Amino acid sequence: MSAVPVELSLNGVYYPPWLLAGLLGLVLAIGLAEFANRTGLSRFVWHPPLFFTALVVACTVLVGTAVVPSFFG
Known part of the structure; x- marks a missing residue:
């Protein structure tokens, strides 16, 4: 069994883990x-x-790889 969450549950509603990383x-x-x-x-x-958009993408990737180890795989 993998330790990486496939979905995040909030009051019975399931969200993908990249949504948390994006926020x-x-x-x-x-x-x-x-x-x-x-x-x-x-x-x-x-x-x-354009700089702010690139900054959001870069921060999301950094947070995503730190929060969810298999963010890209």
Whole structure:
């Protein structure tokens, strides 16, 4: 039996584990974007919406591989 959850259950409703990784990645990306805005690092970004989208994807992948070990396999 595998220790990796196939589904997450919340009050009888089943969700895929990547949904949790996506939500945590979005929250992490929002926090990093706020940090970049407050410190002035966002002035080096050419296209902010595209950068934020890439940041969400990167954070989701990082959180997904940390939360669910077989996120890609």
